[in-house]
Amino acid sequence: ETGVTQSPTHLIKTRGQQVTLRCSSQSGHNTVSWYQQALGQGPQFIFQYYREEENGRGNFPPRFSGLQFPNYSSELNVNALELDDSALYLCASSQRDSLSYEQYFGPGTRLTVT
Amino acid sequence: GQQLNQSPQSMFIQEGEDVSMNCTSSSIFNTWLWYKQEPGEGPVLLIALYKAGELTSNGRLTAQFGITRKDSFLNISASIPSDVGIYFCAGFFGGTSYGKLTFGQGTILTVHP
Numbered sequence: 001e002t003g004v005t006q007s008p009t010h011l012i013k014t015r016g017q018q019v020t021l022r023c024s025s026q027s028g029h030n031t032v033s034w035y036q037q038a039l040g041q042g043p044q045f046i047f048q049y050y051r052e053e054e055n056g057r058g059n060f061p062p063r064f065s066g067l068q069f070p071n072y073s074s075e076l077n078v079n080a081l082e083l084d085d086s087a088l089y090l091c092a093s094s095q096r097d098s099l100s101y102e103q104y105f106g107p108g109t110r111l112t113v114t
Numbered sequence: 115g116q117q118l119n120q121s122p123q124s125m126f127i128q129e130g131e132d133v134s135m136n137c138t139s140s141s142i143f144n145t146w147l148w149y150k151q152e153p154g155e156g157p158v159l160l161i162a163l164y165k166a167g168e169l170t171s172n173g174r175l176t177a178q179f180g181i182t183r184k185d186s187f188l189n190i191s192a193s194i195p196s197d198v199g200i201y202f203c204a205g206f207f208g209g210t211s212y213g214k215l216t217f218g219q220g221t222i223l224t225v226h227p
Contacts, residue, residue, distance in 0.1 A: 004156070033213050042118075042202050042217030043157070056213045090156050094213070101145045101164075101206045103215060105156035 002027045004093050004106035012112045013081050021076040021109045025093035031055075032074040033103060034066060037088040049074050050096050078111075086113045117141075120203055120218030128226050133190040135221045137203030145206040146179050146186040147215065152199045160201075161188070193225050 005024045013019050025032050031050045035043035045058035049068035063079040072093070078085055088110050092103035120137045127133060137146070145164055149157035161172050163179035163186060170177055176189045186203055200222050204215040 031213065033215070035215075042120075042204075042219050043215075045214045045216070048213035050213070058214060092156075092215075096213075100162070101208070102147065102159055102162050103213075104159060105149075107154070107156045 004091060004104055006089075006091055006106040006109050008109060009107070010110045010112075012114065015081055015083060015113055017081050018077065018079045019081060019111060021078075021089050021091075021111070023074045023076070023091035023093075023106060025072045025074070025091075026104050029093035029095045029104070030072050031094045031096040032068060032072065033092045033094070034074070034076045035090040035092065035105075036060070037090055037108070039087070043090055046076070081113045083113050086111060118203060118205055118216055118218040120221055122221060123219065124222040124224070126224045126226065127193055129194060131193055133193055133197070133223060134187065135189075135201060136185060136187045137205075137218050138185045139205055139216075140184070141207070142183040143205030143216075144183070144208045146177070147204040147206070148175075148177050148186070148188050149202045149204060150199045151202060151220070157202055190223075193223075195225050195227050198223060198225050 007022045033048040034046040037043040047057040052068045065077045067075045088108040090108045092105045094103045148160045151157040161177040167181045168179040174191045178187045200220040202220045203218045
């Protein structure tokens, strides 16, 4: 069984730029959720993708957007980067059609905005 | 919005001691999850709780879903150095908030050999 993978591991961007982060879900899972984890904080829910559509969104502006592909992998796009976007970005996969609400996380992408 | 308060914020213990931490909420949750995160890694799921009053164990870890559905507890028995990390509780309400896990601020555990 393949776990959740994310790429890249680290990324440095300049304020105002755009970034794309990628996530491959665990085998057998059809749902991907994205979280932002600032230093010293717990993860904050950004949004979830199921059946290639956004399904639930946290308190994040529209410049945070995403995609899910037919193989259930997902992308997180952030436009017009701000310094406060510096954080660890985590994706988590789950199987929505099961009775379990367990989410399994990838190792994260560390984004630094300068 | 839903808020989770996790305590203590940090713990410094000796190897072999037992550890207790808890999580309280102003709102009801239908599922409680406990995760452990080590430096440079994503959170790893330790225990999932689905029913009020439920007590579940995973090796030396035991977690309980509070009967009010507004709290949860995690105990670690006979701690060892590899227990070091940050422990997070996470609650899930369900319904239209499907997929949204609300996390606590974390408890930093340090184990001295």
